[in-house]
Amino acid sequence: MTMNERKTIDLEQGWEFMQKGITKLKNILEGLPEPQFSSEDYMMLYTYPFPYDIVLLHVTIYNMCTQKPPHDYSQQLYDKYRESFEEYITSTVLPSIREKHDEFMLRELVKRWANHKVMVRWLSRFFHYLDRYFIARRSLPPLNEVGLTCFRDLVYLELNGKVRDAVISLIDQEREGEQIDRALLKNVLDIFVEIGMGQMDHYENDFEDAMLKDTAAYYSRKASNWILEDSCPDYMLKAEECLKREKDRVSHYLHSSSEPKLLEKVQHELLSVYANQLLEKEHSGCHALLRDDKVEDLSRMFRLFSKIPKGLDPVSNIFKQHVTAEGTALVKQAEDAASNKKVCFYYGCFLLQFILFYFLICCIIAEKRDVVGLQEQVFVRKVIELHDKYLAYVNDCFQNHTLFHKSLKEAFEVFCNKGVAGSSSAELLATFCDNILKKGGSEKLSDEAIEETLEKVVKLLAYISDKDLFAEFYRKKLARRLLFDKSANDDHERSILTKLKQQCGGQFTSKMEGMVTDLTLARENQTSFEEYLSNNSNANPGIDLTVTVLTTGFWPSYKSFDLNLPAEMVKCVEVFREFYQTKTKHRKLTWIYSLGTCNLLGKFETRNTELIVTTYQASALLLFNSSDRLSYSEIMTQLNLTDDDVVRLLHSLSCANSPDKMRRIKIPLPPVDEKKKVIEDVDKDRRYAIDASIVRIMKSRKVLGHQQLVLECVEQLGRMFKPDFKAIKKRIEDLITRDYLERDKTNPNMFRYLA
Template identity: 60%
Template sequence: MSFSQNREPITIEDGFKLIDAAVTKLTRIIEGKPEPPFLPEEYIGNYTIVYNMCIQKPPHDSSGPLYEKYGAILQAYDKLTILPSIMEKHDEYMLREVSRWWEINKIMVRWLSHFFYYLDRYYIARNGIPSLTVVGMTCFRDHVYEKVHFNVKQVVIALIHKEREGQQIDRALLKNVLDLFVQNGMGNMERYEKDFEDFFLTETNSYYSRKASSWIQEDSCPEYMIKAEESLKKEKERVSHYLHSDTEPKLVANVQTNLLVSVAKQLLEKENSGCSALLRDDKTDDLSRMYRLYHAIPQGLEPVAVAFRLHVTAEGNSLIKQAEDAATSGIVEEQVLVRKIIDLHDKYMAYVTDCFQNHTLFHKSLKEAFEIFCNKKVAGSSSAEMLATFCDNVFKKAANDKSNDDSTIESTIDNVVKLLDYISDKDLFAEFYRKKLARRLLFGKFSDDHERSILTKLKGQFGGQFTSQMEGMGTDMQLGKDQQTGFEEYLKNANTGKPKGVDFTVTVLTTGFWPSYKTSDLNLPLEMVNCIESFKAYYEIKTKHRRLMWIYSLGNCNLTARFDAKPIELIVSTYQAAVLCAFNHTERLTYQELIDQLNLSHEDLVRVLHSLSCAKYKFLKKDPASKTISKTDSFEFNSKFTDKMRRIKVPLPPVDDRKKVVEDVDKDRRYAIDASLVRIMKSRKVLPHQQLVSECVEQLSRMFKPDIKMIKKRIEDLITRDYLERDTENPNTFKYVA
């Protein structure tokens, strides 16, 4: 369409009359009153009026007055039509009216913007003034919104309260009304937050604070958590239905603070239903719900993890007390106690895995709890010793009973390695375990597969140094088999041969791998001496660089004792065999004669004579008869002895070497502390006392918990040995002496 430039100018009065007529028709249409719609030519005509008034040459250009006219139309409509209509309504009816007029206003602004569109394209763009849409929104905000938002907010919050109490409300209406707060922010959320959200959150805070106070008194922990979870779910639904999405994190945090954070201690410690009771009664669903609720809160899981740790610690301490009470004469039932601790660990690890989703906080709590009670002594026995004894019993039983399920043994091995991780004196366990492993290997009570399996797992968990000596012991046993075969071949080919009727087996042990054993210059029977000389001759052929040292205390013999009733095979130690063989050439010997003849220590001879004359099997008759051995006793072979068994294993009272093991470990610890201190100082050159001690503790804590006093003593010792020196200006600082 083209327009002539030679027509008469349109005056402002004439133009405004035409515009007012169009606006009157527009308002009737959008308010739903009887009015025919705009025809296309009418719509174009309205646009053309504005267009022509804007393109007129000065002084007839009416762009400025038209811009003002546009604002005046909307302002008048807002003040004289919309606002009075809203103000005469109350409660939910007022909301409906606000919602209706808000929609009408948006339509009104859209239509008028089309009529006045030419202003937006040129006049507004050139002058940098607010657009027609912005003017329309600003008018509504200043003349309607500002007058009604307080009352609207009050009604909306009241309706939300009704919904929280279980009543039905018109959610679509609330969504439309709350959109009013958002859009009147003109591009930011300030109006929504200041005029509605702040008040809403304050009311929410009060509402759930009251609910928390009531529920915590009336409900059990599970019931309370169900209500809290349901409340959070409904508040999130509220956001999705009518609140702005920006409100969700604030609203959720508000509800969490009131329903969960503020009552966490009361809730978790509720008698008969708190965290401890849920753990005790295996309430996995409730524990999972507790995790879900508190996991969503920053640092929310910390009180749950503390409650978990306290409960597990109490359970573990109870097991230790039961074992202490059940211990008789200082003897602890390691099998029972360790099995119970393993079961306890399995039980609570399942909670960590399933209910607490493997969260690191609960792994840490479980570890801390087990470290507390797993390091307690029971009837004088350390946890390291008890665990080593437990392993010993398991492996000996598995070696004796071939029907044992390998998967069960493997599971037990896994559990032992887990428990050892909680024990601070790992080096003490290693020494006790090595002692017991040595006896299993030497006396044939072991299974290669199981022994290798635990060593592999211990090595993987604690490093190669932890198992190097034990692995060396296993290697010795393998080499021993080959060596025995070679020795037997040697005897067949040698001219001398071995004494008739004697089978002789030797195991050569490498000193550095095996525990230290007491040696003695026992005077052996001639038959045994011949055997030893035969092996010496063989071994000298094999190697010239090693010296054999015989440990008779570890040997055992099978003897045939010829009693009057019948001969009986006796399985005895080398010491017992030497004592019994002494009676081959005489019927009666005194204690003093025996000690002179055999060259045994008093302690060893007393143990042996007690086992042969005072214990269950009395192969020797003691004079005078009593349960104790004295230096004035005399002994006689009991030819009248009889038993229904044809083979008897004669036990020897065990020697309590616990003290020696502890002493050996203490000695090793001194060396370890020295080495650690020197390593640290060699790399650092200069260090303050406190830092040196803490670094030493950190380095060694993987194997044992170093005593601070011991570290200080070792520092002083290293100073006297010129490895370290004190700083002359600061005595609490040490220097490395290169």
């Protein structure tokens, strides 16, 4: 029979036939005896020969949809498709679910939902022609969506509240330690997701919101008891375990999108609500954990509180307070030790002054300086150890978090800028470095330990506001190490300069690097001088002479007096000047006699003794080659020195003594306190720096208010020192008088730059 000759099928007849196939499918789903559709049967729908009943279902639908109007029953079949689900759900599915409760209801629901999806899949295949043509042309919901919507409207909307409550009840049971069927919960919650057909509205609104409220209430009850009963570490252990279990729930049956919301609820109730109370627990809070070095508990605290908004702020503040207190205690300890040494020293001086006279008092002074120096070394070493300890906390316990680096920095800035026993932190650090780097220093370390220690010192320098003061003290001590051959290792000297350069910039170390370079060139220059002497028989200074030529701008400023040199030394100076002029005629030599040393052979009645003295001392002693007795005024006149210098000079020589067996003695000058001059030099440099900063700012801005000018100046200079507001104001006034700036005529707090 051709297509044109086929018999017209009316609606009732066709649907009666379709009902047979649908009934067969329902029987299969209900577990009633019925031959099932095999996958092979279904595949044969598209091959020949067709299984008779399946083929007729498809052919019937096809024919009823392709008959000429008014016998095209596409719309009616579309409606019948929906009615099939509605009838089955109403008559069979709903009653079977309603008669069960709690977990049994959930199991029945899961079973019915699984069956419903099977029914939708098969009926959609029976009515496939509708999906391909009729629905597509009319823009109607597809068959699969219609089938799922029926279950949603008739089953889900009625039962989702009961289902939700049953699921939450099971979750709470599990939280209390009971075993539950996690697979069942996973299948139930999948219904909330799948029923949304691509949207999460039903899962979120019908289940998740209530589940989150229940979670908050549950942990609120728990926390209110734990906070009273448990120590801070015990409480945190419980909180961490709860969070772990909630994440585990998500992985087993909750939807993944619930994880951040769920954890936020738990964190809020267990941590945010009780944060201050937990951290401030008297015997077990954050202060106690830091005090008792509870590294594992501190790590847990960081992990927990990093998850809540601003949760790390109070932890980092307590950390800062603790480190500040520890450092301040070190300062006080060092101050007390220095104070005790001072009392002992002066008492000793009183007992000995009638016995040992000035020379022995000088020895006591030197001893006192050694004791204080040792105390300074101990203090700096303890500060380094403190920094090592809490930097490890920052890196390990607090996972290198910037907030804790900031707290560590601010804490060390508080006590590292206090100073000890009248010595600034800048001086203490410079002295500490000097002891490490000079020969015979109190710090006996391996090369590796020296490098490590220098690295740590430079890190401490970052906390000191007066970096320029450190630079000047360090430069003074570096000069003495270099000039008097006191440096233990050139590599270490260069290494710390590299570290300082990385920390503070090239300008910070440029003069120091120049000093090291000068010494290298000076050694080469001395070799050339010795070759010059060997090649010029007339150029003979008469004595062994070593000259170190320095570049003025690199080195600290030294007093340069017109000392009247002895004739022996005058010839040395003339010979070297002639040599130096052969190398360059554009550089002027200025002789710094205060830095010179001489080895003299003293011929005494009992023995000859080699004397190691300064150039000043040597000049004074050589006067006695031509005179047995000289007055004070004669010595001062012949040497052309000031009264203070002659007093120091003669005291050192008159008090010098040595045991009988000594063949070689060193006669030091009494030490001069250079601290005052260093501070004066730094203050002078700061005035220049402030002037330069103000001029730079005003040159670029042209017009600027007083407050803004001060703030920008502080910001520019902050890397080297912390300028005082009064000092800046004073420099502004000075620049106005020198016509670099002027005040605005209408606003005295506004300045203008004068080109």
